[in-house]
Amino acid sequence: MARVTTAGAAPAPALQAQNLSQTFGDTEVLHGVSLQVARGEVVAVMGPSGSGKSTLLHLLGGLGQPSGGEVYWEGVRVDQLSVDARAQRRVRALGLVFQHHYLLPDLNLLDNLRVPGMILGEDLTARAEQLLQQVGLGGRGGAYPEVLSGGERQRLAVARALVARPAALLADEPTGSLDRANARRVAELMIDLAREHASGVLLVTHDEALAALADRQIDLLDGRVVPPGSPATALPVP
Numbered sequence: 001m002a003r004v005t006t007a008g009a010a011p012a013p014a015l016q017a018q019n020l021s022q023t024f025g026d027t028e029v030l031h032g033v034s035l036q037v038a039r040g041e042v043v044a045v046m047g048p049s050g051s052g053k054s055t056l057l058h059l060l061g062g063l064g065q066p067s068g069g070e071v072y073w074e075g076v077r078v079d080q081l082s083v084d085a086r087a088q089r090r091v092r093a094l095g096l097v098f099q100h101h102y103l104l105p106d107l108n109l110l111d112n113l114r115v116p117g118m119i120l121g122e123d124l125t126a127r128a129e130q131l132l133q134q135v136g137l138g139g140r141g142g143a144y145p146e147v148l149s150g151g152e153r154q155r156l157a158v159a160r161a162l163v164a165r166p167a168a169l170l171a172d173e174p175t176g177s178l179d180r181a182n183a184r185r186v187a188e189l190m191i192d193l194a195r196e197h198a199s200g201v202l203l204v205t206h207d208e209a210l211a212a213l214a215d216r217q218i219d220l221l222d223g224r225v226v227p228p229g230s231p232a233t234a235l236p237v238p
């Protein structure tokens with residue numbers, strides 16, 4: 001399997017995009033985006049609506065096929081894998097959090113957290129119970145998602161994303177439907193819990209205050225990474 005060559009013993013990044021592009025019909029919405037997220041590193045992605053943030057995360061998550069470029073998880077190229085092989089690898093490599101929680105309504109909270117373990121053929125009950133405590137839902141494992149508040153659901157979604165100790169978290173506006181106080185709590189919790197196991201985090205957010213929690217920020221404009229320090233208006237108009 002193709003691997004990124006790294007100098008010496010440097011570990012492969014948790015997540016890497018190399019020259020990623022995406023075309024829908026006649027419209028190219030991502031133009032050669034390259035980025036890396038190291039294990040333990042928190043990177044915020046900001047940019048106006050329609051700048052390609054969700055498309056980028058979709059491709060990095062292996063949920064779609066890029067029109068060009070490459071995606072690597074822990075140094076392994078995954079964009080050329082079969083959908084099944086990628087799904088199997090994703091459980092270990094990535095946790096995904098979206099604006100909507102995507103919890104399974106017919107499973108209680110503990111079972112929602114055990115789903116990744118079922119896919120891996122591993123009993124993650126102890127880890128799931130620990131995470132329930134850590135996200136402030138200890139003792140409520142038998143409850144169902146419908147009784148949770150919006151903030152509690154997102155905290156559970158964060159716990160589920162981290163249950164298999166993935167190399168990286170991909171979070172697309174995970175607090176976009178929450179009020180300020182809950183948004184901050186969920187984002188801080190996500191970052192703290194990710195750091196516990198040195199999971200990298202790529203966090204798409206509109207909120208400057210949440211982006212400030214990251215180690216660094218990547219700005220996306222019209223499907224391109226804005227070079228750090230350059231005024232957005234200096235970008236060539238496509």
Ligand SMILES: Nc1ncnc2c1ncn2[C@@H]1O[C@H](COP(=O)(O)OP(=O)(O)O)[C@@H](O)[C@H]1O
Binds near residue numbers: 050052056
């Ligand atoms: N499946 C799709 N088919 C056609 N156009 C799409 C599709 N997904 C996204 N787009 C377009 O790609 C551009 C970037 O969208 P998106 O990645 O959702 O931006 P953001 O998340 O930054 O708001 C937008 O112009 C959007 O309309």
Ligand SMILES: [Mg+2]
Binds near residue numbers: 053054055
């Ligand atoms: Mg989006």
